[in-house]
Amino acid sequence: MFVVRWILGRIILLLNFIFAPKKRQRSADDQQQVDQKAQSLSLYQYNACPFCVKVRREMRRQNVNIHLVDAKQESNKQELVSEGGKLQVPCLKINNNGKVEWLYESKAIMSYLNTEFA
Numbered sequence: 001m002f003v004v005r006w007i008l009g010r011i012i013l014l015l016n017f018i019f020a021p022k023k024r025q026r027s028a029d030d031q032q033q034v035d036q037k038a039q040s041l042s043l044y045q046y047n048a049c050p051f052c053v054k055v056r057r058e059m060r061r062q063n064v065n066i067h068l069v070d071a072k073q074e075s076n077k078q079e080l081v082s083e084g085g086k087l088q089v090p091c092l093k094i095n096n097n098g099k100v101e102w103l104y105e106s107k108a109i110m111s112y113l114n115t116e117f118a
């Protein structure tokens with residue numbers, strides 16, 4: 001089972017690489033604003049999880065550089081469970097001027113990115 005999942009994960013990563021979406025273009029000023037806004041966000045994720053790949057593709061589409069946190073690493077995993085509430089990726093950590101919100105579900109995260117950055 002582990003091997004099958006590993007192989008499927010590599011196939012997803014390969015397809016994602018080959019069919020990478022086109023990055024949205026902005027003026028340098030607009031991009032700087034987007035980059036600044038994105039500093040308040042972190043995406044807890046696994047590299048080969050299909051739901052995480054979907055969100056990362058949306059990030060690329062929107063040209064938003066969000067800090068990626070590997071939730072396989074024990075300390076990150078513990079932080080996600082204790083502060084977010086459960087071990088599920090992708091999860092977007094949103095820091096609203098010190099008020100932290102944990103957004104689960106790939107669809108909800110993609111819709112958040114669309115609303116905030118489109």
Ligand SMILES: N[C@@H](CCC(=O)N[C@@H](CS)C(=O)NCC(=O)O)C(=O)O
Nearest residue numbers: 049050051087088089090105106107
């Ligand atoms: N409905 C969720 C599904 C997310 C999901 O199933 N994530 C899996 C990884 S692909 C997970 O977090 N599993 C928990 C674990 O690995 O312990 C979404 O769309 O984000």
